[in-house]
Amino acid sequence: MNTAAAAGAGALAPNPLTFQPAPVPPVPPLPELLAPAGDFECARAAVENGADAVYFGAGRLNARVRAANFTLEDLPALMRFLHRRGVAGHLALNTLVFTSELDEARETLRAAAAAGVDAVIIQDPAVFQLAREVAPALALHASTQMTITGAAGIRFARELGASRVVLARECPLADIAAACREGAAAGVEIEVFIHGALCVAYSGQCLTSEALGGRSANRGECAQACRMPYELVADGAVVPLGDRRYLLSPRDLAGMELLPELAAAGVRSLKIEGRLKSPEYVAAVTGAYRAALDDLANAAAHRRAADYTLQMAFSRGLGTGWLRGVNNRELVHARFGKKRGVLLGEVTRVEPAAGAVTLRKLAAPAAAGDGVVFDAGNPDAREEGGFLHAVEKDAAGGARLRLAREALDWRRVRAGQRVWKTADPALAKRLRATYAGDAPRYRRPVDARVAGAAGEPLRAEFDDLRGHCVAAVSDTPLAPATGGGALTADTLRAQLGRLGGTGYFLRELDTAALGSAPLMLPLAELNRLRRRLVEALDAARERAAVVSGEAGVVSGQWSVVSEEAGVASGQWSVVSEEVPVSPSLARSPTGETSLTTDHWPLTTAGGAAGTAAAAGIPLARTVPQLAAALAWGAREVYGDFENLRDHADAARLARDAGATYLAAPPRIFKTGEDYLLDRIGEVVSGQWSVTSGKVPVSPSLARSSLEKTSLTTDHRPLTTGILARNHEHLRRFAGSPRLLVRGDYTLNVANPLAAAEFMRRGVASLTCSCDLNAAQLADMLRAAPPAWFEVVIHQRMPLFHMEHCVFCAFLSNGRDFRDCGRPCEKHDVRLRDRVGMEHLVRADAACRNTVFNGRAQTGAEFAATLLALGVRRFRVEFTDDAPEAVAPLLDRYAALLRGEISGDALWRDLRLHSQLGVTRGTLK
Numbered sequence: 001m002n003t004a005a006a007a008g009a010g011a012l013a014p015n016p017l018t019f020q021p022a023p024v025p026p027v028p029p030l031p032e033l034l035a036p037a038g039d040f041e042c043a044r045a046a047v048e049n050g051a052d053a054v055y056f057g058a059g060r061l062n063a064r065v066r067a068a069n070f071t072l073e074d075l076p077a078l079m080r081f082l083h084r085r086g087v088a089g090h091l092a093l094n095t096l097v098f099t100s101e102l103d104e105a106r107e108t109l110r111a112a113a114a115a116g117v118d119a120v121i122i123q124d125p126a127v128f129q130l131a132r133e134v135a136p137a138l139a140l141h142a143s144t145q146m147t148i149t150g151a152a153g154i155r156f157a158r159e160l161g162a163s164r165v166v167l168a169r170e171c172p173l174a175d176i177a178a179a180c181r182e183g184a185a186a187g188v189e190i191e192v193f194i195h196g197a198l199c200v201a202y203s204g205q206c207l208t209s210e211a212l213g214g215r216s217a218n219r220g221e222c223a224q225a226c227r228m229p230y231e232l233v234a235d236g237a238v239v240p241l242g243d244r245r246y247l248l249s250p251r252d253l254a255g256m257e258l259l260p261e262l263a264a265a266g267v268r269s270l271k272i273e274g275r276l277k278s279p280e281y282v283a284a285v286t287g288a289y290r291a292a293l294d295d296l297a298n299a300a301a302h303r304r305a306a307d308y309t310l311q312m313a314f315s316r317g318l319g320t321g322w323l324r325g326v327n328n329r330e331l332v333h334a335r336f337g338k339k340r341g342v343l344l345g346e347v348t349r350v351e352p353a354a355g356a357v358t359l360r361k362l363a364a365p366a367a368a369g370d371g372v373v374f375d376a377g378n379p380d381a382r383e384e385g386g387f388l389h390a391v392e393k394d395a396a397g398g399a400r401l402r403l404a405r406e407a408l409d410w411r412r413v414r415a416g417q418r419v420w421k422t423a424d425p426a427l428a429k430r431l432r433a434t435y436a437g438d439a440p441r442y443r444r445p446v447d448a449r450v451a452g453a454a455g456e457p458l459r460a461e462f463d464d465l466r467g468h469c470v471a472a473v474s475d476t477p478l479a480p481a482t483g484g485g486a487l488t489a490d491t492l493r494a495q496l497g498r499l500g501g502t503g504y505f506l507r508e509l510d511t512a513a514l515g516s517a518p519l520m521l522p523l524a525e526l527n528r529l530r531r532r533l534v535e536a537l538d539a540a541r542e543r544a545a546v547v548s549g550e551a552g553v554v555s556g557q558w559s560v561v562s563e564e565a566g567v568a569s570g571q572w573s574v575v576s577e578e579v580p581v582s583p584s585l586a587r588s589p590t591g592e593t594s595l596t597t598d599h600w601p602l603t604t605a606g607g608a609a610g611t612a613a614a615a616g617i618p619l620a621r622t623v624p625q626l627a628a629a630l631a632w633g634a635r636e637v638y639g640d641f642e643n644l645r646d647h648a649d650a651a652r653l654a655r656d657a658g659a660t661y662l663a664a665p666p667r668i669f670k671t672g673e674d675y676l677l678d679r680i681g682e683v684v685s686g687q688w689s690v691t692s693g694k695v696p697v698s699p700s701l702a703r704s705s706l707e708k709t710s711l712t713t714d715h716r717p718l719t720t721g722i723l724a725r726n727h728e729h730l731r732r733f734a735g736s737p738r739l740l741v742r743g744d745y746t747l748n749v750a751n752p753l754a755a756a757e758f759m760r761r762g763v764a765s766l767t768c769s770c771d772l773n774a775a776q777l778a779d780m781l782r783a784a785p786p787a788w789f790e791v792v793i794h795q796r797m798p799l800f801h802m803e804h805c806v807f808c809a810f811l812s813n814g815r816d817f818r819d820c821g822r823p824c825e826k827h828d829v830r831l832r833d834r835v836g837m838e839h840l841v842r843a844d845a846a847c848r849n850t851v852f853n854g855r856a857q858t859g860a861e862f863a864a865t866l867l868a869l870g871v872r873r874f875r876v877e878f879t880d881d882a883p884e885a886v887a888p889l890l891d892r893y894a895a896l897l898r899g900e901i902s903g904d905a906l907w908r909d910l911r912l913h914s915q916l917g918v919t920r921g922t923l924k
Contacts, residue, residue: 030263030293030296031262031268031269032053032268032269033050033051033053033290034054034191034271035282035286036282037055037275038274038276039069039070040074043082044081044279045283046087046282046283047087047442048283048434049282049283049287050287051087051290053088053269054089055089055121055271056070056089056090057092058070058071058075058112059072059104061101061104062094062095072107072111072115075112075115075117076116078115080542083541084542085440086444086464086466086503088119089118091119092143093105093127094121094145095123096124096769097126098750098776099780100776102130102753109130109131109135109138110134110135112138113135113137113138119139119140120139120140121142121166122141123145124748124751124754125160125754125758126751128160129757140161140164141162141163141164141165141191142160142162143203144168145204146165147168147746148167148727149170149171149175149669150670150728151178151728152669153728154182155727156731162188163189164191164268164269165190167179168202169193169203170202170668170803173323175671177266178671180265180266181266191269192262193272193321194253194259194272195252195273195285196272196273196285197252197316198250199222199226200248201799201802202802205668206222206801225799226248226249227246227338228248228337228380229245229247229834230245230831230832231832232806232810232829233831233832234828234829239810244334244335244810246334246335247332248332248800248804248806248831249337250331251316251319251332252314252316252319253318254310256288256300256306257299257303258324260296260299272286277313279435280313280431280432283431283434284313285310285313287431287434288309288310292306311341312341312423314339315340316337316339316340326815328804328809328815328816329808329814331809332809334810335377335379343363343418344359344366344372344419344420345359345360345363345398345399345418346360346419347413347415347418348398348415350410350413350414352410352411356402357374357403358400359419360396361398362391362393362397366391367426368388368389368391369425369426370387370388370425371385371386371388371424372387372403372420373419374417374419375417376414384408384409384413385422387404387423388401389402389404439501440501443505444504445464445465445507446465446499446505447510448460448461448463448508449461449463449510450492450496450510450513452474452478452514452519453519454479455477455478455479456477457474457475457478458474458521458529459471459473459474460473460529460530462533462536465507470533470536471533471536472529472533475528478519479520480517480519480520485520486519487520491526492509493509495527496526499534504534613872615872615873615897616634616874617634617638617874618876618886618890619637619664620638620639620886621641621642621842621878621879623641623653624883628884629887629890630654631657632890634659634890635660636660637660637662638662639661639663641664642824642843643845644680644845647663647680647683654719654720655719659719660721661719662720662721662742663684663722663723665722665723665725666725666844666845666846666848668726668801668846670846677728677732681722684722684739685720719740720739720740721740724741724743724747726747729741730758730761734762735761741762741764742763743765743766745769748771750768750769750780755780765788765789765790766788767792768789770797777791777866778869781866781869781870782869785870786869787870789873791866791873793860793863793875793893794857794875794893795875795876796855796857797857799850799851799852800849800850800851801848802850805817805824806849808823811829817847824847828840828880833854839853839854840880860896860903860906861904867897874893892910893906
């Protein structure tokens, strides 16, 4: 290379004696491969197929309670097995925790630390705090259930004590790379899902199972309503979609070809979904990704080679999910919502008498014993299928498949149906062989060094490259070699490398310290030395992990300051309208910030909130609804609008009525969407200053469609704020002296410790999690100041909140907002379920969809109890309600809160007068 030219025109050439070439950047380490384990057999399948780490649940507090899971008593044996094999173990404690379960969470954390668990995966901020108190040595990972999509969420998790963040599955490569840069700056690793089932809704934000069946996804009880068939109803008419009926069921994720990009971005861990899957699935997927990671440059070729195995392991169709960005047409094929396997072909001829069908083209391998199913385009009904007795191939590439005649109803098998291969016994047998028995089958590298001289014992060391190095010496000293039989590097490699039956293989051998003089040692002594090294290395792996876990117990670090005791003893008492931080909270990384509250006087656990009047706070989703609520006399209103321009109109209307207006920004924030918050922030922060009777357009808004908006006002100041729904909203707005910020239920506050964490960050109140029933809500209200909380007493539950756009996928030929033609602005769209209920679909300002329950629900029956416990804020949400329906509904709830009608009477009244009916809701 011409260094003078490289230095640039007119520059001096570097001095060749001092010039040093730019250092070559180090090759980033391979990401960790993290596999699921629902039971011991799955854990063994993961280990023997090359997983670097395994994640699992133990007890009730994990997001897969339907998995077999482990018990706390199982953990020591599990961790000994994993650590001896050089594999880390991550405990999933990733559900919301109710007030009555905080002690159970403490005990789970203690057990995890004592057993040597390497990390705990957490959703609830309260569990982070408990972990810091009772097990400070444990690594804490922020679960994907925390809905972390960018920088603010990463910082929030870090402040809670997380060393790793599992990003939302909806993050594309560019966002993942940005998160890795943010994580590197904050000292936080980034983990992403690489393979397995995709939830259509953002994890942590799906309320479908809770609303429809009382089974919370935030509690590990997902009922998988997204895998059910739906009809698309647009403007009152069913849209003909043929056999596309599974409108919310995404393909499964398979991101193997993107491994090089993810590794280059700095992703630390690649996670395989599947704690409800079989050990054969764990073996197949783990082994395939292990091979691709170890040959990263050829990851795409490995993906092609592994396609059959991955599809047979479990597949609803494979794709890259959101990793390549939003593509609504690719994400959901909508033809089925359950495992299919590999497509064999299409039936061209049926021979019932022979028990045979003919396929024009056999698209995948097939053999006697394989399981097949006939796809008639109605997968939620009973399907015909069975095991192949014979496969007769023809010269044109087709095949005749013979099955047992008596096993099928041949009247239901027709030409044109697709045939799927659902079982491959030979493949399953090969997969089981990879983890069968007790002997290790996957081996990890060790490096060896030897040293010694004549008359001294031979010293040997094994280093497992993971921080464990052990040494042993021979019983017999080295002797000068007087004839043949001198020790050579080849002899030492052969003897020390005889590691069959162990979990190791010899990678490198360093003999430099052995000298050049010929030496000899009996081979039996070398074999004995090797066995000692293996035993010592096994023990070192176990001991290093377990001792660090038990240190907290031995040293008394498990002592806990009881948060409940702090509440009961008056630590929440109010001085100058501030709630001081309790002693245990003061140890948080966020410091000793006081917790601001509303101006209601507070009492201790569960007391009434003084003489403050209870109020129904309306949330409007159209400006006419909001105007009707203000005309009714609402003193505070929320606006949750699809069109950003509506926030300015709403703020003006509220100001004219002398009311407080809080804008609800889009529920999810993604990297690059600052402009959405900029526009809302300009409305609520007063940048719509008044001149000449008009609110001028700010410079940033002038570049948008808002530049045509002209809002007439007078000179009264706006009283405005934000309904904060995610980490970015908190970072941007909470604590501002000019804004009233309240936290929405999307923050998933389910216990007093989580509530205190958010209150410390500057919110004036918090909306209680929709996962709480009446008893659990009462427990929280007795353990923390009731004035902190707002309860949603009436709503149509937002079931799914998702990146997937139903409008784009099924009412356009586009792939995302750039080419869809915006059918969301032209059509009223609903999803009709199997019982005929129609659920409204709305798009927000970021083109994300929310599916609202077709049936409204109320907590009216519990209002008297909540009032007695001190709750004074009750939210009444409107969706597509007509403006004229707003005042009558608010009248009813106002009468309820004044004690003029009973909750039971109101519920009966609403059920009688509502076209769709009102259920008792999640408070039951």
